[in-house]
Amino acid sequence: MSDVILGGEALAAGVVTRHDLRMNYTVLYRGVYLSKRSAASLRHRAIGAWLATGRRGVVAGVAAASLHGAPWVDPSTPIEVVGANCRPQEGLIPRTERVAEDEITRRSGLPVTTRVRTAFDLARHLERGEALERLDALMWNQRFDVDQVMALAGRYPRARGLRQVRELLPLVDGGAASPRESRLRLCLHDAGLPRPETQIPVVDGSRPVAFLDMGWREFMVAVEYDGDHHRKDRAQYVKDIARLRMLEERGWIVIRVIAEEHPHDWLARVCTALAGRGCPVGAPVVRRRAA
Known part of the structure; x- marks a missing residue:
């Protein structure tokens, strides 16, 4: 059985009891539980966020960068999800943005924005300095095509933060070691x-x-x-x-x-x-x- 479960679903299937949930699990998000046998890793929290969207969301942003292997991500960082409507809650940031099929891949068994789409989102949504930090870290781990990221600006001409995208992408350098x-x-x-x-x-x-x-x-x-x-x-x-x-x-x-x-x-x-x-x-x- 998975360490991360939907409480209602697990109860209905008879794999846990309410006593089990109280004694052996901690709450990650509303209706989502983590076994007390496991420390809450970023992957656990990403799985939980995906479950909280009814398995419809796509992990994005800093959490997606971490799942792609980018370093310097705190395990407690909030999990961003796109492609699904759900209520925001502590540790879970839903973004009501469109994500195309060719912008989705799988990492650790989860739907995650591709490296290119992840870079696009990091450049738009974060404060300018942190955005460059995260982009450099993503490039440090494995190169992505800056031109392909720029092309998403054409695909989403009304997206917020495009000016910062165009400013920061030419500055990205995978040689930044911190x-x-x-x-x-x-x-x-x-x-x-x-x-x-x-x-x-x-x-x-x-x-x-x-x-x-x-x-x-x-x-x-x-x-x-x-x-x-x-x-x-x-x-x-x-x-x-x-x-x-x-x-x-x-x-x-x-x-x-x-x-x-x-x-x-x-x-x-x-x-x-x-x-x-x-x-x-x-x-x-x-x-x-x-x-």
Whole structure:
């Protein structure tokens, strides 16, 4: 028997009793239950959301991205469904939008929006910065065709958020190794700086000795996000310092960005470094929405 069940259906079939539901199951959504033997994974919650739509909905959005293999998705993220009418409830977001048959695939036994349709929805429905984070993560896992995503804008000319779709899709880069790196790249774009390359290999002969988060090979300037774990872990910190010295000895200027920094501060350092290497840049412009 499945760990996720429709309570009324299971009772009618005689596979559980009301006592079983009370003692051995927890409520996922209205009328949908999860066995207490299992922790509520995103897949469990996606199955539950699909059942809550009467098996008519299609899993979409961030949950669909996760089922396609995209990283950095919290298991408790709300499940979005399209293609079915149902009432919203905690943890379940129904979207009354049309979804074509060629925009549906199956993952983990569930109907899920295709990678292309998922990208289209992420670009439209999320806040600008998070949208780029999710698109990068989806591309990091496996490439999707940006032109095909753009084509959906023609299929759905009245869909909300098309302006953001057209703005963000050219910026998608599967080389972002964390959501924070996507945000940094968006800040660089908004400041009017040249588009950086991601995951730049630094080689010794033909052997890569390091990969830089993002930067400009021509000017040998790089930008890297310094996560909290790097500073709190003493051994990792020592390795980071040795790596930084190695990169500087090879001629790289590495701008390290910490979470607490305001974009204006680290962008100013990037502009100074690029200008010093001959890149024609002006003073950094920080848009409020990119901060």
